[in-house]
Amino acid sequence: MSLKKWFKEEWVDISRPKKGKYPKCVPKAKAARMTAAQKKSAIRRKRKAGNPGGKPTMVKTFVKKKRKATMKRRKK
Secondary structure (H helix, E strand, C coil): CCHHHHHHCCEEECCHHHCCCCCCEEEHHHHHHCCHHHHHHHHHHHHHHCCHHHCCCCCCCCCCCCCCCCCCCCCC
């Protein structure tokens, strides 16, 4: 994505109804596709990260699910 396109997107704060300290902003189109659980997860991770040193902390909007290791070790 180009920087010009990024600036033209309409950004919304998905955490505003909760009146929290740390806003979690995403493009309006992405916010419309997110479920309530995905929004809660993103807001929770953003607030947990905090605001150390007065700088905003970047937190990924979606988290990849961890795979469980199901491989068994081969005996020699």
